[in-house]
Amino acid sequence: MIDTTRVGIKAPPPPSKWDIIPIHTSDRATFKFCRRQWIWSSPTRFNLVPKTSIHGVRMPLWFGTGIHHALERYYHPYLREDPVEVFQAWFHLQWNGGLIHRSELKEFADRNPTPHPSIEDTFVVRGLSDILPDPDYEVFEEHLDLGIGMLKFYKEYAEEHDNFSVIEVEHDFSVPLLDPNGAPVYMVDNRPMPENWCPASGGNEYGPFVLAETTITDPATDKRVTVYKKQLHARGRMDVIVQDLESGRFGIRDYKTAARIDDDYFRHLDLDEQCTTYLWAGEQEAKLYGLEYSQLDYVDYIALRKNYPKPPTMLNSGLPSIDRQKESTTAAMFEKAIKDNGLQMVFDDSEKLQNYYTYLVQMGDKLFIQFDPVRRNRHQKANCGVRLYYEAVDMLSNPVPYPNPNKNIGCLNCVFRPPCVAAESGSDFQAMLDDGYESNYDR
Numbered sequence: 001m002i003d004t005t006r007v008g009i010k011a012p013p014p015p016s017k018w019d020i021i022p023i024h025t026s027d028r029a030t031f032k033f034c035r036r037q038w039i040w041s042s043p044t045r046f047n048l049v050p051k052t053s054i055h056g057v058r059m060p061l062w063f064g065t066g067i068h069h070a071l072e073r074y075y076h077p078y079l080r081e082d083p084v085e086v087f088q089a090w091f092h093l094q095w096n097g098g099l100i101h102r103s104e105l106k107e108f109a110d111r112n113p114t115p116h117p118s119i120e121d122t123f124v125v126r127g128l129s130d131i132l133p134d135p136d137y138e139v140f141e142e143h144l145d146l147g148i149g150m151l152k153f154y155k156e157y158a159e160e161h162d163n164f165s166v167i168e169v170e171h172d173f174s175v176p177l178l179d180p181n182g183a184p185v186y187m188v189d190n191r192p193m194p195e196n197w198c199p200a201s202g203g204n205e206y207g208p209f210v211l212a213e214t215t216i217t218d219p220a221t222d223k224r225v226t227v228y229k230k231q232l233h234a235r236g237r238m239d240v241i242v243q244d245l246e247s248g249r250f251g252i253r254d255y256k257t258a259a260r261i262d263d264d265y266f267r268h269l270d271l272d273e274q275c276t277t278y279l280w281a282g283e284q285e286a287k288l289y290g291l292e293y294s295q296l297d298y299v300d301y302i303a304l305r306k307n308y309p310k311p312p313t314m315l316n317s318g319l320p321s322i323d324r325q326k327e328s329t330t331a332a333m334f335e336k337a338i339k340d341n342g343l344q345m346v347f348d349d350s351e352k353l354q355n356y357y358t359y360l361v362q363m364g365d366k367l368f369i370q371f372d373p374v375r376r377n378r379h380q381k382a383n384c385g386v387r388l389y390y391e392a393v394d395m396l397s398n399p400v401p402y403p404n405p406n407k408n409i410g411c412l413n414c415v416f417r418p419p420c421v422a423a424e425s426g427s428d429f430q431a432m433l434d435d436g437y438e439s440n441y442d443r
């Protein structure tokens with residue numbers, strides 16, 4: 001069963017990104033992977049994202065966002081919306097454009113959101129059909145069907161298997177970084193501030209967000225300039241926090257969409273930094289705001305296969321396909337196809353067909369949804385907090401932004417590959433950045 005009736009203390013909205021210095025979870029990975037990718041994308045530096053009108057959308061990321069959005073609404077205690085209907089509405093808004101609430105800006109940061117002239121907290125966004133350089137509706141329509149199929153299956157699965165209380169839905173967190181002695185960390189904020197920004201008076205139990213105004217000599221101009229020291233915060237977006245109704249333990253459910261789920265899929269989890277960070281940050285958040293839990297024990301890392309149950313493909317030979325990588329059928333559907341096509345005698349004689357059927361029976365729902373519980377003890381969480389501190393200090397110590405060209409998929413698919421290649425060959429990479437990228441609205 002799923003219990004969505006708990007109404008407890010919730011963490012308040014994160015402070016303005018200008019009142020603290022944000023260190024995003026994704027930023028840390030980028031910093032360690034490639035300094036050039038980091039300096040172009042980090043909110044503490046250039047904060048650039050590719051313009052959709054020029055670079056299009058990254059389909060896996062885009063699709064995953066839609067699935068997350070649907071599940072967030074499904075588990076939201078006040079909404080409890082049908083995930084299929086939410087996904088369809090999200091898709092049409094993405095494709096056609098329309099009105100969004102301020103809280104949805106993160107998902108539409110690359111759609112030129114403009115404040116609505118008369119409706120408060122509402123923005124107008126353009127649709128992909130209007131923005132994309134070469135919109136191919138068929139590809140998007142395939143993903144619409146895929147999302148509907150996956151979420152129909154997920155809903156049935158969840159109704160049968162969910163056994164938790166929802167404590168907090170997917171939300172943005174922002175918690176102070178602490179040094180190894182447990183003291184808050186303040187550093188000089190070198191970002192150019194918006195014209196109307198003035199130092200915040202807010203703070204938390206560790207102190208004010210903005211510590212002091214001070215003057216330093218700008219090495220570029222040799223002039224004295226006013227700067228502010230601000231609290232460093234770890235920031236990110238956390239999936240739903242739950243309490244397991246059987247064990248009473250608190251944890252996080254983290255959803256991933258995956259083209260393929262094999263034995264290697266969960267291999268990285270013993271040291272997965274995102275899981276460890278979320279458990280560390282969730283506990284910090286609970287301590288800061290007196291939430292109902294003090295300890296987060298686990299992350300249920302849930303992989304949703306990008307496929308859904310379909311009858312088996314019938315081959316020209318008249319037999320059903322038994323390709324384990326390509327097919328997405330179930331034992332019941334396979335059995336029906338054997339019967340409907342008069343293949344019972346062939347099946348009884350075929351070891352291959354029987355083995356495949358046994359495989360389908362043994363796999364069951366795991367063909368479409370698998371999860372691995374990730375546990376972290378207090379040492380692992382404490383080490384993560386210390387690691388975060390050192391990484392943040394490195395990031396804010398003016399590191400040299402040299403590139404790290406390599407054969408890894410993160411470099412091959414890097415959103416900055418064209419200007420990076422231009423920079424290496426002495427071409428005008430700055431013009432490419434100016435024309436093809438824009439400031440990330442929401443970071």
Ligand code: SF4
Nearest residue numbers: 034404405411414420
């Ligand atoms: S293409 Fe590779 S080397 Fe260049 S910025 Fe991206 S990750 Fe770094």
